[in-house]
Amino acid sequence: MRAASAALVAFCVIAGGAVQAQEPVGAAIFKTCQPCHSLDPAQAGMAGPHLAKLGGRVLGSAEGFDYSPAFRAAKARGLAWDRERLLSYLADPDAVVPGGWMSLPAGVSAADRAAVTDYLLGK
Ligand code: HEC
Numbered sequence: 325m326r327a328a329s330a331a332l333v334a335f336c337v338i339a340g341g342a343v344q345a346q347e348p349v350g351a352a353i354f355k356t357c358q359p360c361h362s363l364d365p366a367q368a369g370m371a372g373p374h375l376a377k378l379g380g381r382v383l384g385s386a387e388g389f390d391y392s393p394a395f396r397a398a399k400a401r402g403l404a405w406d407r408e409r410l411l412s413y414l415a416d417p418d419a420v421v422p423g424g425w426m427s428l429p430a431g432v433s434a435a436d437r438a439a440v441t442d443y444l445l446g447k
Pocket residue numbers: 353354356357358359360361371372373374375378382383384385386390391392394395410414423424425426427428429432440
């Protein structure tokens with residue numbers, strides 16, 4: 325019995341390590357965003373704008389996406405995405421773009437937000 329549970333623990337450690345090696349945590353978290361967002365600028369017709377090259381990108385500036393008035397106002401102000409702004413937006417979209425249309429996926433922790441932020445900003 326003891327040998328069996330030791331073997332199980334060893335298996336889990338190996339399996340967990342393999343998953344991490346294949347995929348950064350931020351990429352895994354991004355799967356919760358993918359029903360609405362793509363990283364491919366050519367992929368049109370999704371519920372949300374593409375998120376390619378987000379670092380330094382002006383808010384509301386993905387070509388061809390029909391943003392809310394709130395995002396159009398943010399764009400007119402020339403606000404751009406950086407780490408701090410993206411972390412705040414993912415914690416509470418209304419705190420950064422009041423009245424925008426995005427609703428956050430459930431169950432995304434602070435650590436998840438940091439990981440997906442680094443992933444989207446190319447870190
Ligand atoms: C249910 C659909 C949905 C999900 C899930 C979703 N979003 Fe969004 N997101 C939107 C919509 C719609 C907008 C545009 C909001 C507007 O126009 O007010 C948006 C806008 C954004 C923007 C602004 C982009 C720009 O062009 O300025 C970022 C950044 C963003 N989302 C990140 C994320 C991340 C990261 C996740 C996953 C943790 C996520 N979103 C999950 C629908 C979604």
